[in-house]
Amino acid sequence: MSRPHAPAPLSTAPRRRWHYPLAAAGCGATTLLTLPLHDWLEPVNAVMLFLLTVVVVAARLGRGPAVMASFLSVGLFDFFYVPPRFSFAVSDIQYLLTFAVMLTVALLIGHLATGMRQRAEEAQQAARRAQALHALAHQLAGALTAEQVLHHLQAFMQDQLGADLHLWQPSLDHGLVLLQGDHTSTPAPSASLTLLARSIAQDSARPHAHHVQDEQGSSDGAGTHHVLLPLTGSTRNRGVMMVSLSTWAGPNAPDAQGNLRHHTDMLDAVSALAATALERLHFVDVAHQTELEVRTERLRNAILSALSHDVRTPLTALVGMAETLSLLQPPLSPQAQEMAEALRGQALRLHEMVSKLLDMARLQASLQGQRSHLPLRLAWQPVEEVVGASIQLLGTALAHHRVVVDLPSDLPLIQLDAVLMERVFGNLLDNAAKYAPPDTDIHIALMAEAEHLLVRVRNAGNGFPPARLQEVFALFARGEPESHVPGMGLGLAICKVIVEAHGGHIEARNPDDGGAEVCMRLPLGTPPTIEPEQP
Missing domain, CATH: 3.30.450.40 (GAF domain)
Known part of the structure; x- marks a missing residue:
């Protein structure tokens, strides 16, 4: 394992080896400066100079050299200033008290100076660390x-x-x-x-x-x-x-x-900055993805709306010309008449598809413009009338099927947009007729629950693909992608938008006894009280 380079906080040991010789040199320099002045300098003044040396050593070199300078100053003062000079013998016992006080004061001053020096270094280090963390935060804020x-x-x-x-x-x-x-x-x-x-x-x-x-x-x-x-x-x-x-x-x-x-505090601060930077990048990605989805949806709706409008006009003319061919005098031959009817039927089918595209584009545009609230023209009315109007509108689409309606007599009034709900029932019945075998029944059951009106539309077909029950309400999704049944996968998507705009819920399921069933629940609410008519 290769040894890393020694960083600044860990590289002070080689320099500290010179602190003790420097402390001794400082005490020796004080002795050499004061010794020639022995005859004019009082011992108490010499003591002050040695104490000053201890303060300088403590402030510059640290605690250990200051302690050594304290003892060394007492010894030098005893050797050079206390009689008998140039020996460690003491002729007067009072100098022992002087030595004790001098050593105590020197140690205390060294301790205080070292503490001040250490606190100053810690303050400088904290300032440098804060400045480094500020620079790191600035760099992380600009990271992409x-x-x-x-x-x-x-x-x-x-x-x-x-x-x-x-x-x-x-x-x-x-x-x-x-x-x-x-x-x-x-x-x-x-x-x-x-x-x-x-x-x-x-x-x-x-x-x-x-x-x-x-x-x-x-x-x-x-x-x-x-x-x-x-x-x-x-x-x-x-x-x-x-x-x-x-x-x-x-x-x-x-x-x-x-x-x-x-450095635990610094590591905690760095981890917090890193978490903030990574979270910012995550939210930036989410915002970009959301903006891209919104722009894509707007572009798709604009294309659908423009395409629907541009295609609808020639289709209307095509249906009119097909009807004109069947009304020509003298009448067309049977073969030409059959071709005119086929042309009219296919044009009507294409016109229906384009109408659904236009409806879906309008619904989604309304949702985006009204903050996910579809503008509804709500009114309290009997739901059975909406069901009957939907059956009549389908006309020939139900020619090979009998619609069986299970309608209780005590159904309350429902607050709904009749035009939009007719479109829902029409799409459900149209899908049920397309995927049901000929000459089979289509069942519509309505039942009032505690807080919702339950509506079930069921046919006798093969049912929905079990793995795609949650996908059949998506835009352009079909129960069978390769089905021979004509359609674009818009009917159930329109139903989902309208039902959810009414505050309801719609789902697809496969009953245990076969077939396919679509269930939707609409909120009952509190209908107004109808007063009886006066005789």
């Missing part, structure tokens, strides 16, 4: 891809801690996928770390940070300490971030675990 987010995070960790960083993101199969970055020389995480990352991503109740020590090191005592943090977003987990710091055995080996635990 997850790879760019990973690149900025890896560069930040290398600059601040000399650590490696890996990032897992959720995959489409609800797993985790390792995001590949620019640092290709960094080894991929082991299988055990990948499993731990998956468990962290799935279990939101776990602790915030997870420290893992790599037990398998190289022959020179190298090892790796890992910290795994979940990237928790506002809606769900956005992945797992792992920070890895390598260590090696030796007198100057850094404590990776202690160093990473010391």
Whole structure:
């Protein structure tokens, strides 16, 4: 395992080796400066100069050199200033008190100066870290891809801690996928770390940070300490971030675990920034996809509307000319008359398809313009009249089928748009007639439930494909894609839009005894009270 370069926070040990000789040199320099002034300088002033030296050493070199300077200053003062001079003997017992007070004051001053120095360094380090986090947040705010987010995070960790960083993101199969970055020389995480990352991503109740020590090191005592943090977003987990710091055995080996635990707050802040950046990218993708879908839907509706209008006019003329051919005098031959009738029938079928396209385009345009609320002309009226009008409108489409209506006598009034609901019943009956065998019955059953009116339309056909029961109401969807029955897959889609606009629900099902059935529920509401007529 190759040793990483020593980052700034871990590279102070070589410089500290010179602190103690510098502290001793400072005490010696104070002695050399004050010794020629012994005859004019009072001992108390010499003590002040030695205490000043201790303050400077504590402020510049740290606690250990300050303690050494305190003891060394007392010894030098005793050796050079206290009689008998140039010996450690003390002729007057009061100098022992002087030594004790001098040592105590020197240690106290050194401790206070060291504390101030340490707090100043911590404040500077916190300011630098805050500035680095601010720069990282600015970089992540401009990232356009997850790879760019990973690149900025890896560069930040290398600059601040000399650590490696890996990032897992959720995959489409609800797993985790390792995001590949620019640092290709960094080894991929082991299988055990990948499993731990998956468990962290799935279990939101776990602790915030997870420290893992790599037990398998190289022959020179190298090892790796890992910290795994979940990237928790506002809606769900956005992945797992792992920070890895390598260590090696030796007198100057850094404590990776202690160093990473010391920077827990910074790691938490980085993970929060990473989660925010990844969540922002996710919502940007969702917004782009939604905008694309809206534009696609608008374009499709515009094409349908334009096509329907442009095709409807020549179709109307075609139907009129076919009817004119059948009314010519003298009459056409039987063969020509049959061809004119066939031409008229096919033109009417095509006209019906175009009318459905135009209706669907209008309905969807109304939904978009009215914020998903179709404008309805609601009125309280008996639903049996709507059913009867729909049966009469179909006419020849029901020539080979008998419609059986199960209609209770106590049905309440229903608030609905009669024109649109006639279209619903007409589409349901038309579909039932198309897919039912000839000379079979089509059943319509109405029943009042607690809060809804249940309507069932059923035929004796082969039923809906079981795997596509939820898809038959989609636009241009058909029960049998390769069916010989003519149609465009718009009838049930129109029914779904109209029923849901009324606050109801529609579904397709296959009864156990065969056939196909469409069930819809319409809200009953509270009909108005009808007062009896006065005699």
